[in-house]
Structures are given as structure tokens and as C-alpha cells.
Amino acid sequence: MNQTNIADKQKNRFLKSIARRTTIELEKLRQIPESPPALNYFYDAMESVFVRNEPERFLNPDSTKKKMIGVYCMMVPEELIDAAGAVSVRLCAGCFESSQIGEDRIPKDVCPLVKSAMGFTIQKGLAAVDLCDVVIIPTTCDAKRKLGEELSAFKNVWMIEVPHIKDAEFSRRIWIDQLYGLKSKIEKYAGNGRAKTKTSSRYLGAAIKKTAVAQWELRQLLSIRQSKSPVIWGRQAVVVENAYAYTRTEDWAENLAQLNIQLAEKVKNNNAVCSENCPRIFIAGSPVIFPNTKIQSLVEEMGGILVADESCAGDRYLYDPIGNPENSLAGQMTGIASRYLAPCICPAFTPNDDRLFMIKRMVADFAADGVLYHVLKGCVIYDFELHRVEKILNRAKIPVLRIETDYNPEDVEQLRTRIEAFIEMLKSQKKKKRSDSLCQPIS
Amino acid sequence: MNLSRLRWTVSSVAFAVLLFGAYLGLYFGDFLPTFSCRYADTRSGTCFMMTIQRTIQMLLGTIGGFARKDMMIFLKQLLYFSLLVMLIGRAWCGWICPLGFFQDVLYWIGRKLRIGYVRFSKTIRNRLVWIKWGFMFVALLIPLWVAFPVFFPHVALNLRMPFCQLCPGKYILPLLVGNPDRIAVNYESTTHLVMSLLGLSFSVLVVLGAVIKNRFWCRFCPLGLILSWFRKISFFKLMKDDEKCTRCEICYNICPMDIHEVFESRGRKDVTFPECHLCLKCIQNCPETDALKAVYLGMPIYRSSSKRFFKNSGTSTAGDFRALKKIGIGHEH
Numbered sequence: 202m203n204q205t206n207i208a209d210k211q212k213n214r215f216l217k218s219i220a221r222r223t224t225i226e227l228e229k230l231r232q233i234p235e236s237p238p239a240l241n242y243f244y245d246a247m248e249s250v251f252v253r254n255e256p257e258r259f260l261n262p263d264s265t266k267k268k269m270i271g272v273y274c275m276m277v278p279e280e281l282i283d284a285a286g287a288v289s290v291r292l293c294a295g296c297f298e299s300s301q302i303g304e305d306r307i308p309k310d311v312c313p314l315v316k317s318a319m320g321f322t323i324q325k326g327l328a329a330v331d332l333c334d335v336v337i338i339p340t341t342c343d344a345k346r347k348l349g350e351e352l353s354a355f356k357n358v359w360m361i362e363v364p365h366i367k368d369a370e371f372s373r374r375i376w377i378d379q380l381y382g383l384k385s386k387i388e389k390y391a392g393n394g395r396a397k398t399k400t401s402s403r404y405l406g407a408a409i410k411k412t413a414v415a416q417w418e419l420r421q422l423l424s425i426r427q428s429k430s431p432v433i434w435g436r437q438a439v440v441v442e443n444a445y446a447y448t449r450t451e452d453w454a455e456n457l458a459q460l461n462i463q464l465a466e467k468v469k470n471n472n473a474v475c476s477e478n479c480p481r482i483f484i485a486g487s488p489v490i491f492p493n494t495k496i497q498s499l500v501e502e503m504g505g506i507l508v509a510d511e512s513c514a515g516d517r518y519l520y521d522p523i524g525n526p527e528n529s530l531a532g533q534m535t536g537i538a539s540r541y542l543a544p545c546i547c548p549a550f551t552p553n554d555d556r557l558f559m560i561k562r563m564v565a566d567f568a569a570d571g572v573l574y575h576v577l578k579g580c581v582i583y584d585f586e587l588h589r590v591e592k593i594l595n596r597a598k599i600p601v602l603r604i605e606t607d608y609n610p611e612d613v614e615q616l617r618t619r620i621e622a623f624i625e626m627l628k629s630q631k632k633k634k635r636s637d638s639l640c641q642p643i644s
Numbered sequence: 645m646n647l648s649r650l651r652w653t654v655s656s657v658a659f660a661v662l663l664f665g666a667y668l669g670l671y672f673g674d675f676l677p678t679f680s681c682r683y684a685d686t687r688s689g690t691c692f693m694m695t696i697q698r699t700i701q702m703l704l705g706t707i708g709g710f711a712r713k714d715m716m717i718f719l720k721q722l723l724y725f726s727l728l729v730m731l732i733g734r735a736w737c738g739w740i741c742p743l744g745f746f747q748d749v750l751y752w753i754g755r756k757l758r759i760g761y762v763r764f765s766k767t768i769r770n771r772l773v774w775i776k777w778g779f780m781f782v783a784l785l786i787p788l789w790v791a792f793p794v795f796f797p798h799v800a801l802n803l804r805m806p807f808c809q810l811c812p813g814k815y816i817l818p819l820l821v822g823n824p825d826r827i828a829v830n831y832e833s834t835t836h837l838v839m840s841l842l843g844l845s846f847s848v849l850v851v852l853g854a855v856i857k858n859r860f861w862c863r864f865c866p867l868g869l870i871l872s873w874f875r876k877i878s879f880f881k882l883m884k885d886d887e888k889c890t891r892c893e894i895c896y897n898i899c900p901m902d903i904h905e906v907f908e909s910r911g912r913k914d915v916t917f918p919e920c921h922l923c924l925k926c927i928q929n930c931p932e933t934d935a936l937k938a939v940y941l942g943m944p945i946y947r948s949s950s951k952r953f954f955k956n957s958g959t960s961t962a963g964d965f966r967a968l969k970k971i972g973i974g975h976e977h
């Protein structure tokens with residue numbers, strides 16, 4: 202009796218502090234003046250997950266409840282889950298409170314994303330996590346790999362082996378074999394163990410198409426963000442993209458379509474959120490995941506604008522589409538296998554020159570003035586590639602600032618000083634380039 | 645008109661003209677860089693493979709004697725052939741070849757019947773490359789033996805037009821224009837019997853293969869091999885921009901010839917690989933704007949586009965999407 206009471210109290214305290222933090226973050230976002238109203242859908246989705254603790258309102262709204270399957274990283278083909286009639290929830294976590302709890306079980310030196318995911322599983326309470334009895338974890342970095350083992354004490358964990366040398370023929374073989382295996386596992390689970398719930402190519406095709414709609418809208422958003430005068434703050438766009446994890450694809454896409462229309466309107470009316478002279482920042486490195494909004498908020502509070510990132514929960518999450526070579530299940534599976542391996546530039550892969558090409562391309566496309574290289578403490582693989590990224594960016598004369606941090610708000614002021622200095626430097630550089638008016642962010 | 649429709653139109657017209665042109669009194673010559681088979685009576689031009697074999701035999705004195713005149717004729721034919729190939733490279737294969745078209749139709753039927761399909765991995769493809777060299781060998785060296793029948797002379801003398809006797813075109817194309825006599829086994833002599841049986845079985849294999857494998861024969865075609873030697877000097881090229889390519893593999897998955905080099909390539913602009921038919925499917929399906937381009941004499945004539953990709957998947961409007969929702973996708977089971 203007493204025991205459960207303590208546990209309940211602990212749980213409530215945990216949920217409350219997450220709710221408090223999320224509310225503050227969302228309030229800050231909602232208070233940005235002249236925000237397009239379509240953004241509210243994405244804020245509401247976050248609110249329903251972290252504040253109201255009712256994730257099903259956005260994820261699983263139908264009266265007949267579908268099964269929910271948790272996924273980590275961006276290599277799990279969510280189309281397979283959708284086609285089988287289940288719901289996927291991306292559980293990569295960005296929450297400080299849960300990362301502290303995670304430390305009870307896994308090493309302190311592990312990155313906060315993994316600690317946070319661990320924490321959410323140990324400390325029950327957050328429905329989005331609790332509703333998933335099954336989680337799928339790809340073996341990307343060391344931490345994710347071992348996370349799977351630890352989570353298996355609490356959940357049904359399905360690991361999928363991600364071959365780390367993408368280009369090799371054997372990788373392609375291992376990968377597609379596993380996806381077939383995963384597919385039948387999902388079918389069995391989603392169909393409550395009934396054997397006869399084969400995903401037909403019709404359903405898979407529809408799921409692919411559904412994602413493609415979302416991807417098209419995402420690409421629209423990206424091209425809007427490429428425009429010379431920014432019409433949306435980067436910290437808003439990050440939430441939009443992060444929210445994909447907690448919403449239904451179709452609703453997400455529809456609301457993003459609305460947002461894009463409203464943003465296009467702003468472009469037409471020359472209704473920029475900040476002057477063209479604001480330094481345009483590209484965030485490279487470890488993923489930024491809600492409610493951890495530290496970096497992007499600092500960048501924009503200090504007078505920069507975040508134009509794009511390469512985060513696997515952000516601009517890159519949905520970018521690559523699935524080609525559908527033949528109108529058959531085999532063709533679709535081939536397309537899916539390619540999409541989730543070949544263009545992915547997670548630093549878990551080696552060699553990973555593709556990432557350099559991608560950063561170079563994005564920095565040019567989004568006309569970034571500077572790159573903030575975000576390293577989550579303990580995320581060794583992103584840090585490893587810093588040197589190479591710096592080298593290609595130096596060649597393009599783009600300054601780089603490496604920031605190492607975690608989800609702890611403690612170091613905000615210290616980071617602020619560094620980011621401010623960086624942005625000031627970019628500003629004067631920009632001014633030198635064209636000596637007109639000063640940068641004045643509206644907010 | 646989208647590219648696939650254009651390709652189907654061009655190749656079906658080419659099929660009709662090349663195989664039935666005689667009805668219109670058309671005749672282009674004996675130097676066509678494509679399988680316009682000489683055993684199809686109503687053709688309007690003849691495959692260069694035939695000319696090569698015949699000329700070698702003529703030069704070596706097996707058919708008639710050597711004459712300067714014949715040499716001149718051959719050189720002229722070679723020149724015309726080369727010019728034609730330079731003009732559009734292996735687009736002859738992708739857009740014009742009647743046997744290629746026939747295979748496309750078979751493959752299309754396979755898709756409609758929802759018969760599975762086969763993909764050749766890198767390893768298999770690298771091995772299969774040698775088969776066309778085998779055919780090439782047959783076409784060039786056996787005529788030598790026919791000319792100097794030092795051993796098995798009775799076999800050698802029956803081996804005129806050795807490649808033609810094996811070529812699936814010889815059996816399939818005449819049949820398509822209504823000369824069924826070619827598909828009979830030739831009992832004239834043991835050599836003929838063996839060769840025609842081999843040729844017939846190749847043909848059956850090619851027909852069956854084409855249903856499950858895109859352009860099955862083309863990876864073994866010796867004429868295609870000759871055409872590929874011209875790719876550096878041909879006017880028609882496939883180009884890739886490394887900066888734009890995400891290496892997403894879509895072009896590999898879509899390529900009828902399983903060419904993996906295009907997506908893999910880094911650091912070269914020209915990605916017209918020897919087996920490339922310039923069908924341009926990869927450009928049509930590449931999701932990255934301007935990553936792939938078809939270039940004619942240095943001028944881009946067709947480029948990849950993100951918009952086209954998403955439009956092709958029928959997804960570029962939210963309206964389509966609502967339609968999808970109505971079907972209730974993913975809600976059944």
C-alpha cells in the first residue's frame with residue numbers, strides 16, 4: 202500500500218515537472234507575434250503528449266484503437282507499421298527529467314537522448330511511451346544498441362541490425378532480409394497473432410503514398426525556408442517536424458499543407474520574421490528533440506535565425522522519399538529498403554562521405570552564414586565527424602561553432618555568451634559583405 | 645506527354661517501321677545498329693551484326709571471292725553505322741530496337757499479371773557481362789574457322805552466319821512479322837540441327853526471361869556491346885551532379901539494366917555506363933532536382949525534378965490525400 206503510494210507520488214511529480222517545462226516552452230512559442238495559426242496544431246500535439254498526457258488524441262483517434270508500436274531512430278520503416286494497421290510512435294526523447302532517471306540504470310556518459318528514452322521507460326507515466334508494448338530499435342550507435350538490451354526488461358524489444366557499411370552488396374542483402382522479417386512480425390502483432398493478416402501491396406502502396414504526401418509538404422516547407430527573407434522561425438519549424446512523431450501522418454500532412462499556404466501568403470506579402478541581415482544558422486550534429494529547445498532558442502534569441510538542420514528528427518527525418526520501381530510487394534520492399542538505408546547519413550555509418558555532401562548542399566541551398574555544430578554530451582559519433590565537416594565548411598568559408606551540451610538547463614547562460622559572440626561575428630561579417638541596415642529580430 | 649508515354653510511342657513506331665517498312669517500300673540499308681533482323685522479310689533495314697559476319701566471310705573467301713569493291717562497301721557501311729551510333733548512342737536500344745520493344749511488352753504483361761520480378765545483384769551482373777563477349781567471339785571468330793576449315797570441315801561449312809544461327813532475333817522477329825518457318829528446327833545437317841536447337845532454346849529463354857526480368861536479352865546482346873564502345877564519342881549522354889545527388893538508390897532500383905554505378909558514382913559527371921540504354925527512366929524517377937540530366941551535344945534536354953517525382957507518385961496535392969483517406973487505408977484488417 203505504502204509502496205504504491207510512493208510510486209504514485211513519484212510518478213505524479215515526474216509528470217508534473219515535464220508538463221511544467223513543456224508548458225513553458227510551448228508558451229514561449231505561442232507568444233511569438235504574427236505566428237501563422239496553423240502552427241497551433243503542432244503545438245497542441247506536443248501539449249497532448251507532454252502536458253495532458255493523452256497522446257491518443259492525435260495518434261490514434263479512431264474509436265477502434267489500433268496497436269501502438271514504438272520506434273527509435275529514423276531507420277525503422279514506419280510504412281510497414283502503418284500498412285499493417287498499427288500506429289508508430291517515434292520515441293527518441295528530449296526530456297531532461299527522464300534523462301536524469303535514465304542515469305539510474307545506464308552510464309552517466311551516455312548521450313542524454315538515450316538516457317531520456319531509458320528514463321521514460323523506467324519511470325512509467327507518460328502514456329505515449331507506456332502505450333507501446335513493443336519497441337523497434339535499429340542498431341545504429343553503441344548507445345542505441347545497448348539501450349535495446351536494457352529496455353527489454355520492461356518492453357518487448359525488436360532489434361534490427363543496421364549494416365554500417367551501406368554500399369556493400371551484403372549490407373543490402375542483410376537489410377532487406379530483416380525488413381521482410383520485421384514485416385511479418387509487425388503483421389502478426391498488429392493482427393493480434395492471427396496468421397492471416399498479410400500486408401498486401403495495396404496497403405503498403407497506400408502507406409507509401411501517405412508518407413509521400415507528408416514528404417512533399419515537408420519539401421514545400423523547406424523551400425519556403427530557403428527564401429531570402431525568413432517567414433518562419435527555425436524553432437517553430439523544429440516543433441513542426443518533431444511533431445511528426447506524435448501525430449498521424451495524414452493529419453500532420455494536412456496541417457502542414459495549411460501552414461505552407463499561410464507561409465506562402467507571408468512570403469507574398471513580404472512579411473518576414475526578421476531582416477535579411479540576420480545571420481542564417483544551420484544546425485549540424487546531434488538531433489534536437491522537443492522539449493529540448495535549448496540550442497534553437499538561444500540562436501534565435503541572440504539575433505540569428507535557424508534556417509535548417511540535418512537532424513534525424515528534423516529536416517532529414519522525412520526528406521527522402523520511397524521510389525516504387527514495380528507495382529508489387531517485392532518492388533515496394535526494395536524501395537523501402539533503399540530509402541531507409543542508402544540516403545541516410547547518420548554518422549553510425551562508415552564511410553560517411555554522403556553526409557559531407559549533404560551538409561555542403563544544405564548550407565548552400567539555405568544560404569547559411571554559419572554552422573552550429575551541436576554535440577550531445579556522449580554522442581561520440583557526431584563529434585567524430587566534426588573535423589571532416591569543419592574542413593569542407595572552411596573551404597566554403599562558413600564559420601563553425603561547436604557546442605557540447607545535454608538537456609540540463611544549467612549551462613544556458615554560458616552557452617548564450619558563446620552563441621552570442623558567434624552570431625555577432627557573423628553579423629559583422631555579413632555587414633561587411635553588404636553594408637546596409639542592422640539586423641533586427643521582431644520578437 | 646510524359647517520358648514513358650513518349651518512349652512507348654517512339655519504340656512502337658520504330659518497331660512498325662523497322663519490321664514492316666517494306667510494305668511502304670522503305671529500305672534503309674544493311675548497317676542498322678539495332679536488331680532489324682534480315683530473316684524478317686518485311687523489314688526496312690538490316691542489323692549490322694549480319695553485315696559484320698558476312699563481310700568477314702567474304703573477305704576470307706568463303707562467300708564469293710575477295711574484292712576491293714566489297715571492302716569499300718563494308719567500309720561505307722561501317723561509316724554509316726558509326727554515324728548512326730554516334731547520333732544517339734545506345735538510345736537505339738532503349739528507344740528503337742524491335743527486340744527491345746518486344747521485351748518491354750513482355751515485361752509489361754508480366755507486371756499486369758502481377759508475376760514477380762527478378763533483380764540481378766552486382767555480383768551476378770558482373771558475371772553475366774562475359775556472356776556477350778561469348779556471343780561476340782562466336783560472331784567474329786567462327787567465320788575465321790569457316791574460312792579456314794582446318795578441322796571438322798563439314799561442321800565449319802555449315803556455320804555460316806554463326807551468330808545469326810544463335811540469335812534469338814532470328815527466331816522471334818520473323819515470327820512477329822508472320823514468317824513462322826524460322827521457328828522450325830533445321831534438319832539439313834547435324835550442325836544446323838544443333839545450332840538451331842540452341843538458337844530456339846535461347847529464344848524461349850529470352851521470351852520467358854523477359855516476362856520476369858526487364859530487358860533480359862539485352863545484357864547478352866553483342867550488338868549492344870559494340871554500341872557501348874561508342875559512348876564516349878556519342879552525342880547523347882547521361883550526366884549526374886554529385887552535389888545534388890543524395891545517393892538514394894532510386895535510380896538503381898528503377899533501372900531496367902540494374903546499373904548501380906549511377907547512384908554510386910562520385911566525382912564524375914558523365915554517368916553513361918556501357919550497359920546504359922539511355923531510356924532515361926532514372927531521370928524521370930530521381931527525386932532530386934537537377935541531379936540527373938540527359939545531355940545532347942552538351943545541351944541539357946531532360947532533367948530530374950523533385951516536383952515530377954512527387955507528381956508521379958500522385959501525391960503533390962492535399963486533395964489526393966483526402967481521397968486516400970476516404971479509401972480508409974490502413975483501417976481495415
Ligand code: SF4
Pocket residue numbers: 677678679736737738741742743744861862863865866867868
Ligand atoms: S541490347 Fe537489346 S535493345 Fe540493344 S540491340 Fe541488343 S537486343 Fe536490341
Ligand code: SF4
Pocket residue numbers: 884888889890891892893894895896906907926929930931932935936948
Ligand atoms: S535517383 Fe537521383 S538522387 Fe537518387 S541516387 Fe540516383 S541520381 Fe542520386
Ligand code: SF4
Pocket residue numbers: 882895898899900901902903906919920921922923924925926927
Ligand atoms: S542508367 Fe538510367 S538511362 Fe541508363 S538504362 Fe538505367 S535507367 Fe535507363
